[in-house]
Amino acid sequence: MILIAASVLVLIPVAYMVLASFKTIPDFFGNPYGLPAHWAFDNYTRAWTEAHVSITLPNTIIVTFCSVAGSTLLAALIAFGLCRKERAFALTLYTFFVSGLLVPVQMIILPLFILLKWFGLFGTLAALILPYIALGLPLGVLVLTPIASSIPRDLFSAAQVDGASELQIFRRVALPLLKPGLVSVAILNGVWMWNEFFIPLIIAFTPSSQTLPVGIISFIGVYSTEWGLVFASVVISTVPIVVAYLFMTRQFQSGLTAGAIKG
Amino acid sequence: MKNHLIGALLGGCVLATAGTMAAAQDKVVLTMWHGHPEWKNAVEAILARYEEQNPNIDIQLEEIPGQSLIARLNTALAAGEAPDLFALRLGPAVAAAGEAGQIIDLTDKVDISGMTEAAQSAARYDGKIWSVPIFGSYTVGLYYHKEIFDENGVTPPANKTEFMEVCRKLQDSGVTPMIAPAQDGVIPAFLYMMMASSVLGADGFEEVRAGTRRLDDPDVVEAARFLQDIYPCFADGSLGTAYTEGKALFALEQGAMLEGGSADYAGFLQTNPNIDVGVVPFPAVDGGTPATVTGMQDTFSVNSESEHPDEAIAFIQWMIQPEAAQMVADTITLSNTVGVSPSDNPVMKEMVEASLSNDVRVFYEFPETGDVFAAIQENAASLFLGEITPEEFSAKLQAVVKPSGA
Amino acid sequence: MLAQSRQWDGRGGRRRRQSALARRYGHLLFVAPGFVFFIAFMVLPSLAGFAVSLTNWTGVGTDFSFVGLDNFVEALGSWPLYRAAWHNLIMFLAILVFQHTVGLFVAVQLHAKPRFMEVYRTILFLPVIISLVSTGFIWTLMLSPNIGVINALLKDLGLGFLARAWLSDPDLALATVIGVQCWNVLGWAIIIYLAGLQAIPEELLQAAEIDGATGWVRFRRVVFPLLSPSFTALTVLTFIGQFRVFDIVYVLTGPLGSPNFETDVLATLIYRSAFGGSSIASNDVRMSYAVALAVIVFVIMAIASTFLIRVLRRREISA
Structure with missing residues (x-):
């Protein structure tokens, strides 16, 4: 019962958005909550072409995938490196990385821009991917380090006895055990990277490097806004990530279990 | 095996990040940022005309809503990646970029003699031309729905007493007198500027800039009192209503009046093609002269790091010639070019007429009164809610005036 | 840490061949790649950002001067x-x-x-x-x-x-x-x-x-x-x-x-x-x-x- 109620409460706004995405401007304001008087399917075709979805969608997929992969892998390496408190600087480095969660992005955006330009990355997708990898690390380290610490030591020493190098231990022993945590980090970071608006707005404005959220706001005017188009593009940009979520749900569930234990 | 797959994918990422930039162009590409996505079609039509006449030029326009554009433009400018053509906020921002050499001094490069006096004065800053208002200007007055007024037997008010009377009559018959989307404080700021201008006039405003007149002089305080007194005439929820929503509500006849500018009309039509509105100067404080205010729409500058400065300057010059100016007047807002008036648009003609009696430049385009706008934005809500008196409100505004004489 | 090493030494022969340095700081190699990213795209920009907060730069133009902690004093008093x-x-x-x-x-x-x-x-x-x-x-x-x-x-x-x-x-x-x-x-x-x-x-x-x-x-x-x-x-x-x-x-x-x-x-x-x-x-x-x-x-x-x-x-x- 309570679940049905909660689901309905969650779905009303979503349904509202989907309906609105099929409305023309007069219809939207004149008839804000009924079914569209006439289904404006061309909102979708216009959103697709005018927001350059054919460019921004692949860009967003590439950026999100590469950033998630890079960030999660590096965070896993760090977590493995720091998983034993008695190691040199372990706690210091852990705190150092995690404190990155608190840095407001407005503070770093301009220096970041200049830095990326120095590296000659401006105008490429790397200008988003590299900062995203760095910005994704704090959460990754926060979630993964406690999980790595909870791996029984005997497993590592047994592998050592077998003559495995540290890197082999990481790959064969630690990584599989970290897997549930990796999935949760991937989803947590993936959701914000997919939807991030401010960073690409500022540093990824060449036509070939734009991402979905920035394309959407090109429908929001100062004097008037075509809400149907805005919501059509929101729906377009949400569908891929919902699909990805459904795909990963099972993984995610077990992932957060492991994460939450030592969260 | 799995690791190889991941390795391959990651390798793909490295390749993806290497990214290739656009191929060679045989045309001169000018990049241009503009803050009005709602005018995209109109602006693109103008650019297409220009490209037709100048086949070697390709202008790449990007429309980003104003507030987001500022964040992007300021950062890009500081990092040296701003486009060839862009509009900074008139006033201190243009001056700062000019002094820093980030924009080209257009003084001897663009001929603005064909522009209106207001546009020329807006373009000049300390005798130099740093930016040119190529997308016209907006004049702000009071829009009203003719039908609603007729049905309720009221006529457009000319002063506060009449306004309050109209407001009462409309309320008595269940009509919302005024839509005032006050969420970001912009509408209250325009209301105040028109009310104060009805007392000050253009000359009095010059005196405020010079420091010989003050916004907290007792007669000017009446403008703040007017602003406070009309709050009950506003639609429900005005304090939280966003600008664009309010304009749509007015277009859909959810209220009888709206403070609005020439640039708003195209948006009304988009929402309600059958709209029938008139426009008059805003009612005066009793004893004053009804006023309109006029501001420049977007004043464009040329990036000093542009690779094609001559082409960019030529484009600016073209924009203020009658042909482009006419297109601006017909599809966007009032033109800044002398002799160009909107064809076939009675509402815009009314707007031009309304501005003939007592039109004052918007306060924020001047260094002396630039901060007044922000001060109104920040304090209007507490004035409406009665947390501060009109006297206190006026004192807060005067406190940020930096008189040129001082 | 000492106890740890001794335990390992007792078990595996390989351990002994590792230098003391690698044993003590080897794990930092795992931290290094992420550390480089973090320094480059997070810490350096943050420090540069902090430097901006010590000036009176408005955000447009190049005109600014060093004002020390004035901004902080003003902010904390607002x-x-x-x-x-x-x-x-x-x-x-x-x-x-x-x-x-x-x-x-x-x-x-x-x-x-x-x-x-x-x-x-x-x-x-x-x-x-x-x-x-x-x-x-x-x-x-x-x-x-x-x-x-x-x-x-x-x-x-x-x-x-x-x-x-x-x-x-x-x-x-x-x-x-x-x-x-x-x-x-x-x-x-x-x-x-x-x-x-x-x-x-x-x-x-x-x-x-x-x-x-x-x-x-x-x-x-x-x-x-x-x-x-x-x-x-x-x-x-x-x-x-x-x-x-x-x-x-x-x-x-x-x-x-x-x-x-x-x-x-x-x-x-x-x-x-x-x-x-x-x-x-x-x-x-x-x-x-x-x-x-x-x-x-x-x-x-x-x-x-x-x-x-x-x-x-x-x-x-x-x-």
């Missing part, structure tokens, strides 16, 4: 900073309570594995996936007193007396923003608590049952203490989320945190100081001051979260 921080605090506390009551309750219901459990779970997680900006747009329009569906729905249900100007009534606006955020973050609470619940071994629950504990008592004495890692994780995430909240507030109530700054938060204050309160004109814009505000927020959050984590960990240990 009322809007405390007002915004207070709103962040209220949001944090309100959402914290919501997450640990409603969120937990729904998670417990889901844990009972009702039919269509997967469907419910997916639906309830949906708001988390939809971007905050979009969430803001949807709710702004739904809450509008003029065209919004909420008031219309209330009237149709005969509850018209409950209709309000949700986002513009100074007494209601903050609560409304909190409400929208609850919609948005419920998914996190459910997922995190559900994960915690699923991690509790069945035997423990059965043992409690044998001891005669049932229902509420069993939940409070046995289940809830075992959920304390979830409690910690959710509390920390909520804290960080609520003190950084920006997009949703910006879209719902604008750059001024309307009405009359009742919903102004730290991030909107910083944004307004950096880029201005409207696109038309806002001349009191100082990038350097905005960055100083950001640095202050960072320091306060760092102190608060350290404290928070310490308290929560202690609670966990004693639980």
Whole structure:
């Protein structure tokens, strides 16, 4: 019962958005909550072409995938490196990385821009991917380090006895055990990277490097806004990530279990 | 095996990040940022005309809503990646970029003699031309729905007493007198500027800039009192209503009046093609002269790091010639070019007429009164809610005036 | 550390061949790649940002001079900073309570594995996936007193007396923003608590049952203490989320945190100081001051979260 109620409460706004995405401007304001008087399917075709979805969608997929992969892998390496408190600087480095969660992005955006330009990355997708990898690390380290610490030591020493190098231990022993945590980090970071608006707005404005959220706001005017188009593009940009979520749900569930234990 | 797959994918990422930039162009590409996505079609039509006449030029326009554009433009400018053509906020921002050499001094490069006096004065800053208002200007007055007024037997008010009377009559018959989307404080700021201008006039405003007149002089305080007194005439929820929503509500006849500018009309039509509105100067404080205010729409500058400065300057010059100016007047807002008036648009003609009696430049385009706008934005809500008196409100505004004489 | 090494030495022959240096600092090789990224794209820009806060740069042009800590002194002495921080605090506390009551309750219901459990779970997680900006747009329009569906729905249900100007009534606006955020973050609470619940071994629950504990008592004495890692994780995430909240507030109530700054938060204050309160004109814009505000927020959050984590960990240990 309570679940049905909660689901309905969650779905009303979503349904509202989907309906609105099929409305023309007069219809939207004149008839804000009924079914569209006439289904404006061309909102979708216009959103697709005018927001350059054919460019921004692949860009967003590439950026999100590469950033998630890079960030999660590096965070896993760090977590493995720091998983034993008695190691040199372990706690210091852990705190150092995690404190990155608190840095407001407005503070770093301009220096970041200049830095990326120095590296000659401006105008490429790397200008988003590299900062995203760095910005994704704090959460990754926060979630993964406690999980790595909870791996029984005997497993590592047994592998050592077998003559495995540290890197082999990481790959064969630690990584599989970290897997549930990796999935949760991937989803947590993936959701914000997919939807991030401010960073690409500022540093990824060449036509070939734009991402979905920035394309959407090109429908929001100062004097008037075509809400149907805005919501059509929101729906377009949400569908891929919902699909990805459904795909990963099972993984995610077990992932957060492991994460939450030592969260 | 799995690791190889991941390795391959990651390798793909490295390749993806290497990214290739656009191929060679045989045309001169000018990049241009503009803050009005709602005018995209109109602006693109103008650019297409220009490209037709100048086949070697390709202008790449990007429309980003104003507030987001500022964040992007300021950062890009500081990092040296701003486009060839862009509009900074008139006033201190243009001056700062000019002094820093980030924009080209257009003084001897663009001929603005064909522009209106207001546009020329807006373009000049300390005798130099740093930016040119190529997308016209907006004049702000009071829009009203003719039908609603007729049905309720009221006529457009000319002063506060009449306004309050109209407001009462409309309320008595269940009509919302005024839509005032006050969420970001912009509408209250325009209301105040028109009310104060009805007392000050253009000359009095010059005196405020010079420091010989003050916004907290007792007669000017009446403008703040007017602003406070009309709050009950506003639609429900005005304090939280966003600008664009309010304009749509007015277009859909959810209220009888709206403070609005020439640039708003195209948006009304988009929402309600059958709209029938008139426009008059805003009612005066009793004893004053009804006023309109006029501001420049977007004043464009040329990036000093542009690779094609001559082409960019030529484009600016073209924009203020009658042909482009006419297109601006017909599809966007009032033109800044002398002799160009909107064809076939009675509402815009009314707007031009309304501005003939007592039109004052918007306060924020001047260094002396630039901060007044922000001060109104920040304090209007507490004035409406009665947390501060009109006297206190006026004192807060005067406190940020930096008189040129001082 | 010493004991550790000796133990390894005793077991594996390979260990001995490793130099003392590698043994002591070898793990840092794993940290190094991430460390380089972090320094390059996070720490260096932060330090550069901090340098800006020591000047009077407005954000446009190249004219600036070094003013030392003036921006910090001004910021710490300004009322809007405390007002915004207070709103962040209220949001944090309100959402914290919501997450640990409603969120937990729904998670417990889901844990009972009702039919269509997967469907419910997916639906309830949906708001988390939809971007905050979009969430803001949807709710702004739904809450509008003029065209919004909420008031219309209330009237149709005969509850018209409950209709309000949700986002513009100074007494209601903050609560409304909190409400929208609850919609948005419920998914996190459910997922995190559900994960915690699923991690509790069945035997423990059965043992409690044998001891005669049932229902509420069993939940409070046995289940809830075992959920304390979830409690910690959710509390920390909520804290960080609520003190950084920006997009949703910006879209719902604008750059001024309307009405009359009742919903102004730290991030909107910083944004307004950096880029201005409207696109038309806002001349009191100082990038350097905005960055100083950001640095202050960072320091306060760092102190608060350290404290928070310490308290929560202690609670966990004693639980």
